[in-house]
Amino acid sequence: MSELHDLLKFAERPVGSGYLEKLRYYLSNGIPSTYTVEQLNNYLEGKEDDECNGSNTTPLHVLAKHLPENINDEEEKVILEMMNTLFEYGAGWNFIDAEDKTVGDHLIDRGYGIDSLFYRRLVEAGVSAELLLRKVNENIEFLEEQEDDEEEEVLEEVKPEQAVAVNSDATANEPEVFLSTELEYRENALVTKDEQDGVMMDWEDEIMKMSAKSLLKTVNNSGDGDDNESKNVLNIGFGMGIIDGYIEEYRDEDTKHYICEAHPDVLAKMKEDGWFDKKGVVVLTGRWQDELNKIIDEGGIYFDGIYYDTFSEGYEDMIELYDNIVGLLKPDGIFSFFNGLGGDRQLCYEVYKEIVSIDMKNYGMRCEYRVVPVGIKSEGNGDKGKGGIEEPNWQDIKRSYYNIPYYYHPEIQFM
Numbered sequence: 096m097s098e099l100h101d102l103l104k105f106a107e108r109p110v111g112s113g114y115l116e117k118l119r120y121y122l123s124n125g126i127p128s129t130y131t132v133e134q135l136n137n138y139l140e141g142k143e144d145d146e147c148n149g150s151n152t153t154p155l156h157v158l159a160k161h162l163p164e165n166i167n168d169e170e171e172k173v174i175l176e177m178m179n180t181l182f183e184y185g186a187g188w189n190f191i192d193a194e195d196k197t198v199g200d201h202l203i204d205r206g207y208g209i210d211s212l213f214y215r216r217l218v219e220a221g222v223s224a225e226l227l228l229r230k231v232n233e234n235i236e237f238l239e240e241q242e243d244d245e246e247e248e249v250l251e252e253v254k255p256e257q258a259v260a261v262n263s264d265a266t267a268n269e270p271e272v273f274l275s276t277e278l279e280y281r282e283n284a285l286v287t288k289d290e291q292d293g294v295m296m297d298w299e300d301e302i303m304k305m306s307a308k309s310l311l312k313t314v315n316n317s318g319d320g321d322d323n324e325s326k327n328v329l330n331i332g333f334g335m336g337i338i339d340g341y342i343e344e345y346r347d348e349d350t351k352h353y354i355c356e357a358h359p360d361v362l363a364k365m366k367e368d369g370w371f372d373k374k375g376v377v378v379l380t381g382r383w384q385d386e387l388n389k390i391i392d393e394g395g396i397y398f399d400g401i402y403y404d405t406f407s408e409g410y411e412d413m414i415e416l417y418d419n420i421v422g423l424l425k426p427d428g429i430f431s432f433f434n435g436l437g438g439d440r441q442l443c444y445e446v447y448k449e450i451v452s453i454d455m456k457n458y459g460m461r462c463e464y465r466v467v468p469v470g471i472k473s474e475g476n477g478d479k480g481k482g483g484i485e486e487p488n489w490q491d492i493k494r495s496y497y498n499i500p501y502y503y504h505p506e507i508q509f510m
């Protein structure tokens with residue numbers, strides 16, 4: 096069975112159509128496109144598959160790791176076709192191998208960056224798989240009412256394509272748990288008291304400054320606009336109040352600053368710091384899921400800018416938020432959010448960048464990203480990056496939530 100893995104090591108040059116023929120031969124004769132090096136080793140050692148350590152070095156990992164040097168155009172075409180064939184036979188895009196790397200990490204190691212043909216093909220496969228998975232999940236409730244075996248069949252099909260979780264911890268993944276978890280303000284961070292999970296950290300300062308400017312871009316430029324229309328911006332998720340501090344600094348006194356916050360410890364801090372008494376500030380004390388609906392139901396308030404940065408919510412929550420955004424944003428308003436989607440794995444980050452654009456397009460909105468470098472790693476405390484965002488400092492924080500050397504700052508507007 097190791098012929099498949101051996102083939103993908105490209106021992107012979109040039110890489111011609113013979114490679115593709117052999118690959119098709121192996122796959123069409125039953126070698127799974129997801130057959131991992133770990134499964135092979137277990138087989139050779141007579142072990143059960145569940146005895147491996149959880150890593151999955153797939154054929155695509157082998158291919159990416161062994162990409163030959165200086166390939167010519169013909170070879171590039173053949174290799175791309177080999178990737179297509181592996182995907183056609185169900186290869187997954189997001190497995191993590193024994194070196195804790197995705198296929199994308201190996202491509203980058205071999206000199207094929209995020210704009211290369213091979214990397215883009217991988218991202219494309221990730222986007223299709225995630226959108227398909229969402230469709231299947233949408234139908235699960237319906238399927239539950241049907242026969243059990245039918246449901247199992249569908250779930251099996253999507254297993255290899257499941258997304259790498261954005262977070263892996265209960266407090267970080269379950270909103271109800273998070274909202275009843277005690278929080279602690281440190282000098283440079285807001286963390287969960289027991290787990291020391293970073294909820295907000297001050298390395299995001301530059302991101303928040305940039306985001307505050309985005310929210311106020313159209314209000315501050317609308318001097319000669321319709322004077323009867325109220326000017327409003329909304330920030331969802333107060334945290335350390337960094338973005339709210341910048342909004343206060345940049346807004347003019349005619350612009351109302353709404354803040355929606357649900358956590359009792361954060362609300363207590365906001366009270367203590369006088370946010371409830373600030374002129375022009377309106378605090379919506381509750382979950383955005385409830386508070387925004389109230390505004391929509393009451394009608395009459397529309398926003399020039401809306402920012403979203405909560406904790407423990409996933410992309411499915413953002414999809415729910417999009418419905419509110421289209422009902423609350425003015426025609427030339429700007430929606431933005433803290434873009435940490437997939438921020439612990441570069442490949443996932445690239446995939447989610449595309450998914451957001453596709454989803455927003457479905458709402459008649461265009462998402463534009465500004466690329467900002469994240470600081471070069473330094474000793475000790477956070478370092479100001481080269482004209483970009485500070486290097487995250489994870490000291491005393493349980494788990495880093497952003498590991499990408501750049502940040503895609505989103506600005507979303509109606510087309």
Ligand SMILES: C[S@@+](CC[C@H](N)C(=O)[O-])C[C@H]1O[C@@H](n2cnc3c(N)ncnc32)[C@H](O)[C@@H]1O
Nearest residue numbers: 332334335336337338357358382383404405406
């Ligand atoms: C990452 S922090 C926001 C940081 C903020 N952007 C800043 O500049 O400091 C996330 C905040 O969202 C709040 N939050 C979480 N879920 C929420 C929800 N459903 N509705 C409103 N606020 C929520 C959390 O309590 C927390 O204060």
